[in-house]
Amino acid sequence: MEQIAVISDVHGNMPALEAVLKDIKKRGIKRIFCLGDLVGKGPDSSKVTDICREKCEVVLLGNWDYFLADSKALPIFQWYRERLTQEQLDYLFNLPPVYNFAISGRKVRLYHASHIGVAHRVHMDDTEDRHIAMFENTDFTGDDFMPDTIGYGDIHKTFLKNIKGKVLFNAGSIGNPLDEPTAAYVIIEGNYGDAKPGYFAIQTIRLPYDIERAVKQARDADMPDIELELYEEELRTSRYRRDELMKEWLRKHKKKE
């Protein structure tokens, strides 16, 4: 039997990633799969990219990894782009979208956001139809595998749901959790690669980490004001306010002009 760590949405937050990697090491877990969104939001996209690349056996494409690789990204995102080398941007842009594997007779599929693509969001409280659709094969997922278990990230909230005999879980977020202000990741246990039914477990881990150190690193990095404000508030409260604060910020800056 083996343990696999499934991590997601690190978003340039080094103190949170360090806390999780320390926990994974302490447990003697050798295999780490990452569901994408290594970059953006926090100040350390470059370091996080290098570390995930080195430590993770699988790294999948997230929406931020994809969008930041675009040279025509919105001006507010250029700050993040400038902190990555062209080689890192190419690496991020070319990450695979999906990873399929067998474990204790289960067929597990991992991706960042959904079966449609990295920018198609499915929430925890969406309808059962929307959840069951996540098991379907599409151009994005390929059609050579029929999953009975789906693991994803993107929404920064952990959950596990049994639905029509299938399992849907979310690994949450390491660097920008939006359910409680602790780093989250998931451990899967079973016989990796084995098509024969056997013991299987999915466990969510929550870890407190030094949020004030993460905030200080963001301040020292001279992030754009609005990004810093969002980052600080989300780390401390785990409340999602990007849409709301963006509107407020745009209003304020229009007045000044």
Ligand SMILES: [Mn+2]
């Ligand atoms: Mn994300």
